Structure formats: structure tokens, C-alpha cells
Amino acid sequence: MKISLINAGKRFNRDWIFRKINQEFISGFAYAITGPNGSGKSTLLQAIGGAIMMSEGKALYAIGSPQQVRAGSQSLSSSQTGNKPTQEIEVDNAFKYISIAAPYLELIEEMTLMEMLEFHCQFKPFLSHVSIPDIITILGLKAAVNKQIRFYSSGMKQRVKLAQAIFSDVPCILLDEPCTNLDAAGIELYHQLIRDYGNNRLIIVSSNDPQEYSFCTEIISIMDHKPIIVNR
Numbered sequence: 652m653k654i655s656l657i658n659a660g661k662r663f664n665r666d667w668i669f670r671k672i673n674q675e676f677i678s679g680f681a682y683a684i685t686g687p688n689g690s691g692k693s694t695l696l697q698a699i700g701g702a703i704m705m706s707e708g709k710a711l712y713a714i715g716s717p718q719q720v721r722a723g724s725q726s727l728s729s730s731q732t733g734n735k736p737t738q739e740i741e742v743d744n745a746f747k748y749i750s751i752a753a754p755y756l757e758l759i760e761e762m763t764l765m766e767m768l769e770f771h772c773q774f775k776p777f778l779s780h781v782s783i784p785d786i787i788t789i790l791g792l793k794a795a796v797n798k799q800i801r802f803y804s805s806g807m808k809q810r811v812k813l814a815q816a817i818f819s820d821v822p823c824i825l826l827d828e829p830c831t832n833l834d835a836a837g838i839e840l841y842h843q844l845i846r847d848y849g850n851n852r853l854i855i856v857s858s859n860d861p862q863e864y865s866f867c868t869e870i871i872s873i874m875d876h877k878p879i880i881v882n883r
């Protein structure tokens with residue numbers, strides 16, 4: 652998958668959160684969006700995911716294998732890549748190819764973990780080689796599988812949010828503050844999940860904590876995309 656931001660900008664009322672971002676996000680790479688509290692990391696992540704509208708510019712979405720999107724659908728023909736060219740996706744359909752874990756996205760707390768995973772995979776299937784019992788075991792939540800999620804601790808809920816995002820069979824994973832509420836074992840689990848299931852996918856982490864994005868090779872500082880304010 653490839654997500655291309657073209658002159659992307661977002662403002663709330665009169666405040667520009669970011670402007671003029673030109674950036675490509677490509678499968679097989681992990682990107683970090685960094686910056687201080689309130690700088691706009693979550694806003695940018697949601698705009699990348701198509702969950703909020705840009706105020707100016709746009710995001711373009713294309714699906715294809717990592718090799719195809721890296722080669723670039725414009726520059727190489729299908730005969731040159733040996734495969735079908737990449738396929739452009741409308742912003743309204745981008746959600747089908749993207750999963751997100753974020754503190755502001757709630758779980759369905761009335762359900763047990765088993766019910767929630769079964770419900771989730773009806774509209775967003777999990778990776779074909781991972782079963783629901785596998786997911787529960789990997790999360791270390793076997794003992795709590797029939798407990799309603801509202802009785803889970805905050806760290807247990809965060810593990811479930813990460814699982815929903817990482818095990819969904821989508822090419823792009825967006826992670827907003829992924830280690831929120833996790834203890835040391837939870838943080839190790841997070842890194843294990845990225846190592847085991849992140850290959851060849853597009854991963855974008857929004858965070859100001861280096862341990863959450865230590866595996867990211869591309870760092871985007873939101874502060875580099877703030878409009879310059881000139882005092883009159």
C-alpha cells in the first residue's frame with residue numbers, strides 16, 4: 652500500500668495544526684510521527700487514515716504489493732513490474748485497508764474478548780494464518796477470555812486494541828501511542844507483534860516516546876510542518 656500526502660494541511664477554526672506536508676508512506680517501511688503534546692500527531696494520523704478531512708491538499712491511496720508500490724505505479728508499466736499495477740483507492744474506501752489502535756477508540760466493553768474478536772472478524776478478517784484462539788494465547792489473555800472487557804485492566808484493554816489493529820488482515824497499521832498503559836511485558840509483547848506481523852506492511856506510529864517507535868526508520872516531526880507565524 653502507498654499513502655501519498657500532497658500539500659496536506661489541517662486546521663481547527665483559525666489554528667493550522669500542520670500545513671504543506673508532502674510525504675509518501677510505503678508498505679515495508681515503518682514511520683514515526685513525533686512532536687510534543689498537543690502538536691498534532693493524532694490529528695495527522697487520523698487525517699492519514701481518512702478518518703478526518705484535510706483542510707487543504709489531499710491524501711491519495713493505492714494498494715499493491717510492497718514491490719509494486721515501491722516501484723511506483725506511474726513510473727513502471729505492469730509488464731516492467733511483472734505484475735498488475737497498483738490500484739488507486741477512494742478516500743471513502745481507505746478504511747478497508749487500514750487498521751488503527753488509539754487511546755480515543757473504544758472497545759465494545761459489554762462483550763467478552765471471545766465475542767469481540769468474533770464480531771470484529773466479521774467485518775475485518777484477521778490474518779489468515781492466525782486463529783482467534785491463537786490471538787488470545789499470544790495476548791496472554793486466555794484466563795480472561797470469557798470476562799467482559801469492561802472488567803479488564805487498562806493494560807489488558809490496550810493489548811486487545813493492539814491485537815485488533817495488528818492481526819487485522821490489512822496492509823496498513825496506524826498506531827497512536829501504542830504503549831499507553833502497558834507494563835514492561837506488554838511493551839515487549841508490542842515489539843514482538845511488530846516483529847512477527849509487521850513485515851511488508853505499512854506501519855505509522857504517532858508518539859513522543861522513543862521506545863514506541865524504536866523500529867521506525869523514517870521520523871516525521873510535526874513541528875517541521877507548522878506554519879511560520881509572523882508578528883506584525
Ligand SMILES: Nc1ncnc2c1ncn2[C@@H]1O[C@H](COP(=O)(O)OP(=O)(O)OP(=O)(O)O)[C@@H](O)[C@H]1O
Pocket residue numbers: 663664668686687688689690691692693694695859
Ligand atoms: N476536534 C477538534 N477541534 C478543535 N481542536 C482540536 C480538535 N482535535 C484536536 N484539536 C487541537 O489540535 C491540536 C493537536 O491535537 P492532537 O491531539 O493532534 O495533538 P497530539 O500531538 O496528538 O497530542 P498528545 O501528544 O497530547 O496526544 C491541539 O491543540 C488540540 O486541542
